[in-house]
Amino acid sequence: LVCGGGPLAETVHDEVARACARYGGGVRHSAPGTTGDRSPCAGVGGDADVPGGAEEGPFDLVLALTGAEPVPDAVRRLRTKWPAHGGDDRPTGEEGFVVARHDGVTVVLADEPAGLLYGLFHLVRLGERAFGAARPRELHRPATRRRMLDHWDNVAVHPVMGQVERGYAGGSIFWRDGALTGDLARVGAYARLLAACGVNAVTVNNVNVHAAEARLLTDRLGDVAAIADRLRPYGVRVHLSAGFASPVVLGGLPTADPLDHDVRTWWARAAERAYQAIPDLGGFVVKADSEGQPGPFAYGRSHADGANTLADALAPFGGVVHWRAFVYDHRQDWRDRSTDRARAARDHFAPLDGLFRDNVILQVKHGPMDFQPREPVSPLLAAMPRTRLAVEVQVTQEYTGQQRHVCYLAPMWSEVLAFRPWGTAGPAVANIVTGATADDAPEPPDEEPQDGEGRDRWAAREGGGLVGVSNVGDDHFWTGHPLAQANLYAFGRLAWAPWADPVAILDEWIDLTFAPSKTGETGDAGDVGETGEAARLRRTLHAIMDGSWRTYERYAAPLGVGFMVRPGHHYGPDVDGYEYTPWGTYHFADRDGVGVDRTRATGTGFTGQFPRPWSQVYESAERCPDELLLFFHHVPYGHVLHDGSTVIQHIYDTHFAGVEQVAEARSLWAGLAGAGSVPAGLHARVRELFDEQLRCAEEWRDQINAYFFRKSGVPDARGRRIH
Ligand code: BDP
Incomplete structure (x- = not known):
């Protein structure tokens, strides 16, 4: 191990030592600039180079830093002997690594310690396969620099939202009852978990900044620094949600006008103090003019003015502002059918393209509404070619079963990332947010429409x-539902490699979580054979999880219309719960039909926010994909879908099918009772949750079907009982 100095290097060292100790091996550590003599290592040889040359040593694995100056002899020898890194001297970058297996030795090389750490976790993912047959050299680099999780954690318990807003996994792992958690060791374990998933940035407080959270920016910076100290060894940087009105609330100024001189000075000082306490702070996240949060509109300023003031304050320290595009009127008149919440983000932000500083990242929810189980991709992502854009997804399952339902979300996120707003001719969302050209993108499907209006305005630039x-949360299983851990893992993997296959990611997660392949034998080809039980576990988990998002979609609100959830907490069905409220979330069902007319011809004109070809595809009720039909169109119940079914019959069929699929998944899970690699406590937790999921899915089925039967009067063609 040649890992250099600094906290990350020490982490690599400790991780390798820990892994070696577990398998009865030892580590020889050669660290230029540090002492090599560290107690957890067996056979440490001081800071001498690997004696005798690594290639001759009895090593199974060599991890070496290539960026160290002077280049250690061992690395030089590795480079000439093995084509692992030699032959292609592309830098691995800050976080990338090269892995290869040659002459019975597995080699990981990286330019920086973070890369070695990610390389090590990659080996853990490969398991025994990393030590089987020769492996060609592979270069792994993250597609995006920032892979960030936002915690909507409140410092003080909020009277309505509790400790964690939309949290379904217990309390906050950072805060408890207004104070820093007493369990910082858990924060350290979290950092390790995040690094293993590929996440490297965390926002530690809610985007809705209440009084206690606001003070994190000033007199409570010490708390933030304590968290940062625990995350830093795993390469995870802290970001802070900052309230736009902080100059007033915290600074006592009469205004928060972003162009006011004193306000700008206040932000500059605030940033300076923050960086004194946390020199590697990532920056600020801001929710402004949204759902009651203050913002620049109060001063007649634009969101570019607001974001740039904070960006200027952070720039001297290399910080970034994540400015959220989730800006809409949450007090609209439901009687006014011309207002459309879906339009809001693009209407507000597209005119500001090109006006944001380079260290502003505009953070755009993946859909134009609000994390529904099915939405079109936000057209804002195609409207700001001169702005750094990030896509925001909701790993916490607010609208997808609140971690009481199994809902593996990676297939949804993959669809978003693979969506090509300009048709086949253009880049995908993955390209827009990574800033990379489409060279590693898979071929688009043939039937996708060609066109590309305005796509020449898009050029690869650094994405967000x-x-x-x-x-x-602080739940024993981290995520409430143990199977929801797969969403955390998949988020990190897709942030690192947006084109990764969700089924393959799930496979990795199954291996890492339940280690079924560890029970098998290593075959000649380096493939790990599986015992019957391991193969059954893998099959069963895929059967339960691969299609679980679509199952959820079947029993929830139909055909992309969204919401129909209970107001406030958003769990379970309430068809008309939001219908006559100011939130802009309507389905417009009447006796003749259902859906939101967002066409240009007769509706809100939202379809026109997309470039061609999608503006035309969505405008047409005939061409619009079925799963989004009611998002874009108000149609009669007898409207015929592409599969020949009518809208009303589709509603009945999918709601019966969704419940059956949950029942099937539940019994598959029951069949895993007593399986060696599924701990009894975990099995019991999931079993209980399946009971609840089934109950809730039946409730959805019965309410949705009864509602539409009563509205339409159309009986089920299959004669099933509708309540
Ligand atoms: C909505 C949540 C709300 C969040 C908001 C946001 O219901 O709790 O504050 O998103 O993203 O989905 O700001």
Whole structure:
């Protein structure tokens, strides 16, 4: 191990030592600039180079830093002997690594310690396969620089939202009853978990900044620094949600006008103090002019003015502002059918393209509404070619079963990332947020429409990455539902490699979580054979999880219309719960039909926010994909879908099918009772949750079906009982 100095290097060292100790091996540590003599290591040889040359040593694995100056002899020898890194001297970058297996030795090389750490976790993922047959050299680099989870954690318990807003995994792992948690060791374990998933940034407080959270920016910076100290050894940087009105609330100024001189000075000082306490602070996250949060509109300023003031304050320290595009009127008149919440983000932000500083990242929810189980991709992502954009997804399952339902979300996120706003001719969302050209993108499907209006305005530039709202809490299983851990893992993996296959990611997660392949034998080809039980576990988990998002979609609100959830907490069905409220979330069902007319011809004109070809595809009720039909169109119940079914019959069929699929998944899980690699406590937790999921899915089915039967009067063609 040649890992250099600094906290990350020490982490690599400790991780390797820990792994070696577990398998009865030892570590020889050669660390230029540090002492090599560290107690957890067996056979440490001081800071001498690997004696005798690593290639001759009895080593199974060599991890070496290539960026160290002077280049250690061992690395030089590795480079000439093995084509692992030699032959292609592309830098691995800050976080990338090269892995290869040659002459019976597995080699990981990285330019920086963070890369070695990620390389080590990659080996853990590979398991025994990392030590089987020769492996060609592979270069792994993250597609995005920032892979961030936002914690909507309140410092003080909020009277309505509790400790964690939309949290379904117990309390906050950072805060408890207004104070820093007493369990910082858990924060350290979290950092390790995040690094293993590929996440490298965390926002530690809610985007809705209440009084106690606001003070994190000033007199409570010490708390933030204590968290940062625990996250830093795993390469995870802290970001802070900052309230736009902080100059007033905390600074006592009469205004928060972003162009006011004193306000700008206040932010500059605040940033300076923050960086004194946390020199590697990532920056600020801001929710402004949204759902009651203050913002620049109060001063007649634009969101570019607001974001740039904070960006200027952070720039001297290399910090960034994540400015959220989730800006809409939450007090609209439901009688006014011309207002459309879906339009809001693009209407507000597209005119500001090109006006944001380079260290502003505009953070855009993946859909135009609000994390519904099915939405089109936000057209804002195609409207700001001169702005750094990040896509925000919701790992916490606010609208997808609140971690009481199994809902593996990676297939949804993959669809978003693979969506090509300009049709086949253009880049995908993954390209927009990573800033990379489409060279590693898979071929688009043939049937996708060609066109590309305005796509020549898009040029690869640094993207803003992927941001997820965290699903982690202080729950024993971290995520409430143990299977929801797969969403945390998949988020990190997709942020690192947006084109990764969700099924393959799930496979990795199954291996890492239940280690079924560890029970098998290593075959000649380096493939790990599986015992019957391991194969059954893998099969069963795929059967339960691969399609679980679509199952959820079947029994929830139909055909992309969204909401129909209970107001406030958003769990379970309430068809008309939001219908006559000011939130802008309507389905417009009447006796003749259902859906929101967002066409240009007769509706709100939202379809026109997309470039061609999608503006035309969505405008047409015939061409619009079925799963989004009611998002874009108000249609009669007898409207015929692409599969020949009518809208009303589709509603009945999918709601019966969704419940059956939950029942099937539940019994598959029951069949895993007593399986060696599924701990009894975990099995019991999931079993109980399946009971609840089934109950809730039946409730959805019965309410949705009864509602539409009563509205339409159309009986089920299959004669099933509708309540
Ligand atoms: C909504 C949540 C709300 C969040 C808001 C946001 O219901 O709790 O504050 O998103 O993203 O989905 O700001």
